[in-house]
Amino acid sequence: MYQISIVKLKKALFILFRSLSDLSFYWPFFEGVISDLINGKNLITIRAITHVRDRFNNTRSAIGLSSNYLKIPLENFFQGDFTIMLWYRKFSTTNFQRIIECGSREDDSILMSASYSDVQTTFFKIYDTMNDLNDTAKSVIGKTPIVLNIWYHLTFVLQGSNGYIYVNGILDGQGDLNFPKNIFRSSCHLGGSLKANILATAIFDDLKIFNRALSINEIINEYEIN
Numbered sequence: 364m365y366q367i368s369i370v371k372l373k374k375a376l377f378i379l380f381r382s383l384s385d386l387s388f389y390w391p392f393f394e395g396v397i398s399d400l401i402n403g404k405n406l407i408t409i410r411a412i413t414h415v416r417d418r419f420n421n422t423r424s425a426i427g428l429s430s431n432y433l434k435i436p437l438e439n440f441f442q443g444d445f446t447i448m449l450w451y452r453k454f455s456t457t458n459f460q461r462i463i464e465c466g467s468r469e470d471d472s473i474l475m476s477a478s479y480s481d482v483q484t485t486f487f488k489i490y491d492t493m494n495d496l497n498d499t500a501k502s503v504i505g506k507t508p509i510v511l512n513i514w515y516h517l518t519f520v521l522q523g524s525n526g527y528i529y530v531n532g533i534l535d536g537q538g539d540l541n542f543p544k545n546i547f548r549s550s551c552h553l554g555g556s557l558k559a560n561i562l563a564t565a566i567f568d569d570l571k572i573f574n575r576a577l578s579i580n581e582i583i584n585e586y587e588i589n
């Protein structure tokens with residue numbers, strides 16, 4: 364009974380929070396639950412995932428992926444400004460460790476990763492043409508190395524055609540990006556890619572998606588309350 368009451372209370376608070384902050388989706392990952400508490404967009408497992416300890420040492424309160432990914436139901440989401448944030452802990456230096464990749468094909472996908480080639484920084488790109496696949500034009504590359512085995516609060520913001528990456532509430536990269544195409548993105552992955560065999564080896568927690576660009580103060584607040 365006690366646990367059910369806590370869950371209900373959390374849900375009520377999240378709904379209140381959404382009305383204040385345009386939170387569209389929230390996957391808190393707790394007690395083995397991988398549901399979205401806002402709009403019921405539950406993640407879809409492809410292979411077995413592991414429910415692991417979060418950064419506070421709570422059991423079964425974060426998602427552990429080992430050469431794995433989850434499907435994330437965001438097919439119609441990316442039509443304008445957005446903010447995506449999560450807590451993230453990486454266990455592999457493999458090229459382009461995916462956080463989220465979402466598209467109908469590689470050349471229309473939205474990509475956020477925790478390495479760029481073999482450089483261990485964040486990377487943010489919105490692909491518009493086949494030419495985009497071969498260069499780093501119109502991408503944002505972070506400055507801070509994402510070190511193995513350390514928790515980071517990562518935030519990716521699109522505002523107009525400006526992209527921003529924040530690491531632990533501090534601006535880490537910014538630049539011009541393409542606008543997302545207004546399409547149905549049939550392949551949306553958490554920790555996976557539209558390319559074959561690019562899979563995450565990392566822990567994900569407290570994934571939040573907002574339907575607008577959050578301000579620096581709001582991002583700092585999100586980082587500090589967590």
Ligand SMILES: [Ca+2]
Nearest residue numbers: 391392424568
């Ligand atoms: Ca959690």
